[in-house]
Amino acid sequence: MAEPVVWLDDGTPASPHFKDCYRSSVQQGRLQAEQVFLAGCGLPAAWQGQPQWRILENGFGLGLNFLVSWQCWRTDPQRPTLLHYAATEAYPVSASELLHACRVYNDLLPLALELARQFEGLLPGVHRLAFDGGRVLLTLLIGPAERMLRTLDGSFDSVYLDGFAPDRNPQMWEPALLQTIARRCRRGTQLATPMLAQGVIDGLRQSGFELHKADGAAPKADQFIASYQPAWQPRLSPRSRPAARAPGSALVIGAGLAGAAVAASLTRRGWQISLLEAERPSAGASGLPVGLLSAHVSPDDGLLSRWSRAGLRITLAQAERLLEAQNHYSACGVLQRRFDATGALPRDWPKAGQYWSRAAGTVAGLEPTLSQGASDGATFESIWHARGGWIRPSALVSAWLSEAGVCAQTAKVDRLLRQDGQWLALDATGAELARGDLVVLANATDCARLLATVGAHIEAGGQILRGQVCWGEVQPGDLLPPVPVNGHGHLVPSFRNENGHTCWQFGASFDRDQTDLQPRPQSHADNLSKLAQLLPHTAQSLTGRQAQPWVGLRYAYKDHLPLIGPLDESRWPGLWLSTAYGSRGLAGTSLAAELIAAWLHEEPLPVEGRLALAVSAGRQIPRS
Ligand SMILES: Cc1cc2nc3c(=O)[nH]c(=O)nc-3n(C[C@H](O)[C@H](O)[C@H](O)COP(=O)(O)OP(=O)(O)OC[C@H]3O[C@@H](n4cnc5c(N)ncnc54)[C@H](O)[C@@H]3O)c2cc1C
Numbered sequence: 083m084a085e086p087v088v089w090l091d092d093g094t095p096a097s098p099h100f101k102d103c104y105r106s107s108v109q110q111g112r113l114q115a116e117q118v119f120l121a122g123c124g125l126p127a128a129w130q131g132q133p134q135w136r137i138l139e140n141g142f143g144l145g146l147n148f149l150v151s152w153q154c155w156r157t158d159p160q161r162p163t164l165l166h167y168a169a170t171e172a173y174p175v176s177a178s179e180l181l182h183a184c185r186v187y188n189d190l191l192p193l194a195l196e197l198a199r200q201f202e203g204l205l206p207g208v209h210r211l212a213f214d215g216g217r218v219l220l221t222l223l224i225g226p227a228e229r230m231l232r233t234l235d236g237s238f239d240s241v242y243l244d245g246f247a248p249d250r251n252p253q254m255w256e257p258a259l260l261q262t263i264a265r266r267c268r269r270g271t272q273l274a275t276p277m278l279a280q281g282v283i284d285g286l287r288q289s290g291f292e293l294h295k296a297d298g299a300a301p302k303a304d305q306f307i308a309s310y311q312p313a314w315q316p317r318l319s320p321r322s323r324p325a326a327r328a329p330g331s332a333l334v335i336g337a338g339l340a341g342a343a344v345a346a347s348l349t350r351r352g353w354q355i356s357l358l359e360a361e362r363p364s365a366g367a368s369g370l371p372v373g374l375l376s377a378h379v380s381p382d383d384g385l386l387s388r389w390s391r392a393g394l395r396i397t398l399a400q401a402e403r404l405l406e407a408q409n410h411y412s413a414c415g416v417l418q419r420r421f422d423a424t425g426a427l428p429r430d431w432p433k434a435g436q437y438w439s440r441a442a443g444t445v446a447g448l449e450p451t452l453s454q455g456a457s458d459g460a461t462f463e464s465i466w467h468a469r470g471g472w473i474r475p476s477a478l479v480s481a482w483l484s485e486a487g488v489c490a491q492t493a494k495v496d497r498l499l500r501q502d503g504q505w506l507a508l509d510a511t512g513a514e515l516a517r518g519d520l521v522v523l524a525n526a527t528d529c530a531r532l533l534a535t536v537g538a539h540i541e542a543g544g545q546i547l548r549g550q551v552c553w554g555e556v557q558p559g560d561l562l563p564p565v566p567v568n569g570h571g572h573l574v575p576s577f578r579n580e581n582g583h584t585c586w587q588f589g590a591s592f593d594r595d596q597t598d599l600q601p602r603p604q605s606h607a608d609n610l611s612k613l614a615q616l617l618p619h620t621a622q623s624l625t626g627r628q629a630q631p632w633v634g635l636r637y638a639y640k641d642h643l644p645l646i647g648p649l650d651e652s653r654w655p656g657l658w659l660s661t662a663y664g665s666r667g668l669a670g671t672s673l674a675a676e677l678i679a680a681w682l683h684e685e686p687l688p689v690e691g692r693l694a695l696a697v698s699a700g701r702q703i704p705r706s
Pocket residue numbers: 335336337338339340341358359360361362363364365366367368369370372373374375475493494495496524525526527528529532548549550551589590591633634635636660661662663664665666667668669
């Protein structure tokens with residue numbers, strides 16, 4: 083449930099929860115954003131000519147400070163390439179209230195519409211929203227401010243200290259919270275606040291800020307501007323992570339979803355990319371005719387579920403921005419059928435319906451073609467993934483590469499060599515293919531072999547899973563459900579292939595530690611029998627039809643989470659991974675690329691710190 087907003091007669095928004103107004107009048111909100119926060123932090127002058135600027139706001143509220151900052155960034159010819167804006171919010175309002183709050187500011191309305199479109203599914207945790215081609219990144223930290231700020235990584239250049247008055251919402255102004263904010267500042271970070279309460283002033287001084295009074299925005303005569311100048315040496319990034327790097331040259335090995343996503347995220351930050359690909363882009367698992375995208379669901383809402391949800395948000399946003407709906411992807415939803423209807427779903431998990439909901443105990447009421455199986459006596463628990471759909475992975479790979487302006491060089495990397503502080507990629511004759519300050523291995527099933535060439539070994543647990551699907555053209559009279567269905571096997575009833583034909587696909591087999599790419603009749607028979615369980619009438623209708631097999635190899639790690647980031651900076655500085663996506667490359671690779679970029683540049687992470695550690699490649703290196 084979104085936080086309710088009450089609109090007073092003069093249009094001023096108020097919070098019934100805190101019995102306070104979001105702003106003292108309609109006009110004052112805009113004025114405060116511009117005069118107190120932006121001008122108070124010396125913006126836009128302070129960010130001009132910088133590669134990135136990072137703003138931290140405590141209390142996102144109705145989003146006005148964000149919209150005004152974004153607008154200011156847009157209109158500044160000397161803006162930084164990337165604007166990061168991280169904001170805490172314990173009680174997010176609805177998207178429609180955000181829009182309503184902006185109705186009086188015509189110039190902000192287009193931005194507010196963009197924001198409102200992505201302002202959904204905000205469960206407690208960290209959410210990354212991206213605007214203007216990924217150059218304006220909003221990280222929403224949904225939950226109690228102090229707890230959320232403690233999980234935040236990265237350092238900030240400007241801080242907006244907003245929030246309801248201390249007597250209405252004391253948690254937002256407690257000394258412990260101000261100290262947590264200070265830990266996310268670099269020396270010289272500017273902080274602005276309209277709050278003049280003595281407790282806040284004292285708390286800021288004790289946290290290392292020097293305060294100056296300045297002219298305030300009406301109705302307040304004064305405001306405070308503070309600069310982080312502690313008498314002690316500031317301690318940034320308490321978590322173990324490599325030091326921030328300036329953009330340099332990066333070798334990316336493998337042009338599937340993982341490599342293309344890394345190329346796109348790093349190019350956006352000014353890196354020079356050399357992309358090396360043994361065959362051609364999407365030659366590996368990413369050449370799958372069509373893939374499904376939906377959140378992983380588990381009773382305890384575990385790491386994989388949270389990772390997949392965060393990834394789903396980013397991939398869907400990228401698909402919307404870069405791909406043609408219905409041609410390259412469709413956000414049509416996915417029906418997941420589960421045979422183990424014995425309490426395996428999180429029963430009380432709040433707000434699940436924003437991502438998925440229980441379809442009725444049987445799905446008989448939904449659509450005749452979906453009641454197959456249920457009507458034949460099988461017991462299903464069904465989940466409707468409202469956020470989900472299908473994507474042609476190769477379309478996403480092409481879109482990322484063309485956005486980055488990166489062409490893959492066709493060459494198989496035989497081994498790696500570290501020389502003069504750089505990584506060299508060598509072919510089988512020992513000739514140099516390319517070199518870079520950083521190397522990112524996105525070569526899936528060949529990753530462990532390449533790591534071994536520099537003496538790095540993935541602990542037992544990396545695994546290859548052969549997979550076969552088949553696809554064919556939809557014919558009149560085919561008995562197909564209206565939406566993709568998965569469970570034990572999957573069916574995509576209708577997608578457009580690269581020749582523009584409308585096709586179906588079903589599969590997929592899981593053949594452990596097998597690497598041959600020859601289609602097998604047995605795998606096809608197994609896929610058909612899974613389909614017969616999932617959708618018996620569809621299976622009957624497609625039996626004997628002309629079908630094209632497709633075989634690919636997944637690479638997975640034993641805990642089902644990917645391997646992302648530095649392997650071990652002390653032993654192999656600049657050797658990073660983006661791999662082991664198993665059956666979930668669509669919902670993980672773009673998020674991983676943003677995580678890699680965030681680690682490289684000490685940016686706010688796109689996921690909770692705990693989740694980032696859980697997927698970090700370094701977790702699998704045996705400690706010596
Ligand atoms: C049958 C099947 C069904 C699937 N269904 C889904 C699904 O529904 N949803 C979903 O999200 N995911 C699905 N997946 C998983 C998804 O396809 C993968 O997770 C994803 O494509 C992995 O991307 P990647 O870039 O890591 O690997 P790949 O796409 O395999 O790319 C690795 C690239 O590295 C190149 N390479 C390897 N070695 C070298 C070298 N030494 N030098 C240079 N280049 C090299 C390869 O040629 C290849 O192009 C499925 C996979 C299979 C096999």
